[in-house]
Structures are given as structure tokens and as C-alpha cells.
Amino acid sequence: MAPSPVAAKPYKEVRDLNEDQKLALLDIWKQAEAMVKGMTMTDTVKEEFLSAIFDNGWTTKDAEPEPPEIVDRKHKQTSVLAGTFKEDLPIKDGAKDSIHRKKGKAAYLKVHVGGAAQSIGWIWTDARGRTVNKAFIELSQSEDELQRKVVLLYDKSEKQRILPYNVDVAIYIARHRILSWSKHGFPVHTPGEDNRFELFKPLILCVQLLAHHRQLINSLEAGVSASQSSMATIQYHPMD
Structure with missing residues (x-):
């Protein structure tokens, strides 16, 4: 009507x-x-x-x-406290010294989501969101637990x-x-x-991307296993 x-x-x-x-x-x-x-x-x-x-x-x-x-995403919405720095972080040529990169200061684990492939990445940062090497961080808990927490926070x-x-x-x-x-x-x-x-x-x-990636990995592993099994049955026949 x-x-x-x-x-x-x-x-x-x-x-x-x-x-x-x-x-x-x-x-x-x-x-x-x-x-x-x-x-x-x-x-x-x-x-x-x-x-x-x-x-x-x-x-x-x-x-x-x-x-x-x-509104843009903020650091506190994508990162969780991961621990503290074991020592002062090295200063790169031309970079300014920062109080946030000193021994004992807070280190964070950030999750990065997006891109054309809708990928997930894990980034270690200081309090200002600048990347750091994980080797300089004294973790407060396991990396798995930190990843779980930052996924819940991000979502x-x-x-x-x-x-x-x-x-x-x-x-x-x-x-x-x-x-x-x-x-x-x-x-x-x-x-x-x-x-x-x-x-x-x-x-x-x-959580949706992780489930999708897990599905892809399982599918790939199944395909590789099937291929390996198939190859194992092929026998070598020497040429006359």
C-alpha cells in the first residue's frame, strides 16, 4: 500500500x-x-x-x-598496564629524553586493530604511546593474561x-x-x-577477528596435514 x-x-x-x-x-x-x-x-x-x-x-x-x-581512540582505551621498565630506555639520535621512559616507569601493551586485512597487532609502549622493546619491560603478569585484558578493554x-x-x-x-x-x-x-x-x-x-583468524589457522593446519599425509603415500620409482 x-x-x-x-x-x-x-x-x-x-x-x-x-x-x-x-x-x-x-x-x-x-x-x-x-x-x-x-x-x-x-x-x-x-x-x-x-x-x-x-x-x-x-x-x-x-x-x-x-x-x-x-571521536578518536585514546591510549587508555586501547592499552593496559603491562609492568615497568627494567632500566632507562636508550635515547635515539636526535630524540629528547623523556621521564616516561625511565627505569621503574609504566609500560603498556596496546592492541592495534584495523587495516585492509582487519589484522590484530600487539604493541609495547610507554605512557605516551611510543613503542618500546618488550625486552626492557618487567611484566606484571603473563603476556596471555595481558592480551586477554586489552582485548576486553578495547571491545x-x-x-x-x-x-x-x-x-x-x-x-x-x-x-x-x-x-x-x-x-x-x-x-x-x-x-x-x-x-x-x-x-x-x-x-x-x-574477539570477532580473533575467532576469524583462529578459523583460518585451523583450516590451514588441516590442509597442510592432509597434504603431508598425501605426500607420504607417494613412493619413489627409480628411472630405468
Whole structure:
């Protein structure tokens, strides 16, 4: 059934929307849900999302909304305390001496996630995030335990960074739709919307990548073992 048409008019609260318009706005969240893990739509989410569009008194009389900006990851969100330095770290030519690289100062294990291959890397750093050699660190606990802790920290922090940003993107897209309705009526195509959907960021968690890498390793090991078994059955036949 085609949506009921609505003439151009101002919008200042959820009650100004009819049911077809609400469904059109909730469709934004559904598309985000398909693109980003963790954006599950429940009945509570539906109500909160529609209300959030008009948060802080937003109306169609306001200026065109600006796109949201995602916050950068911070050192404390990607690193855990790993121990202390056994001695003062060597100073490279041209580098300044730093109190953070002295004997007894804190050393950290950082997890790096990303890149085209969505890889995971482990980096040892000082308190300022500059890389150091693991050999200079007196570890406070096992490396396995440190890796477990930094994975949990990273994933928790990444959810808190990505998901609220994606909610802001959904609200940003919704407000642009409503602005179009206020000028041209409903339903109507909203110019530039495809570009706005590209603002959504994927939620990439360490635990998911580790499981994927583990699967690849198991598959490779099985393939190598099968090849070795096959080669072992090949007998050498000397040429006449």
C-alpha cells in the first residue's frame, strides 16, 4: 500500500508525524542495523530513536544539521598496564629524553586493530604511546593474561565509541528527511542521502577477528596435514 501523502508543513515533535512517516524514519535504523552489528531495533529503541530526532528542541525551522564527528581512540582505551621498565630506555639520535621512559616507569601493551586485512597487532609502549622493546619491560603478569585484558578493554571501549556515533548518524539522516518533507511534502526523495549513509562506521571487535583468524589457522593446519599425509603415500620409482 502506498504511503498517505502529506503536504509540506513544519515539524517540531513526534506527534507531527503520521504512521507512514514514522515507518520511513525507522527504516533508517533498519538499514543501519544491517550495516552495523550491535544496532538492534527493539520497541524501546524505536520510541527512543523517534524522540531523539527532536531532542534539544530541534524543529524544521532550525538550520540544516551538520554531520556528526566520531571521536578518536585514546591510549587508555586501547592499552593496559603491562609492568615497568627494567632500566632507562636508550635515547635515539636526535630524540629528547623523556621521564616516561625511565627505569621503574609504566609500560603498556596496546592492541592495534584495523587495516585492509582487519589484522590484530600487539604493541609495547610507554605512557605516551611510543613503542618500546618488550625486552626492557618487567611484566606484571603473563603476556596471555595481558592480551586477554586489552582485548576486553578495547571491545568495550569500541562499542562505547562506535554505537553512539552511529545513532547520531541515524538522527542526522532522519532530520534531513524531515526537512525535505517540510519543504516538499511526503513522500519525497531526500537529496544527498546515499552519501549520508556512508557515514555509518562498522563495529569491528577484537574477539570477532580473533575467532576469524583462529578459523583460518585451523583450516590451514588441516590442509597442510592432509597434504603431508598425501605426500607420504607417494613412493619413489627409480628411472630405468
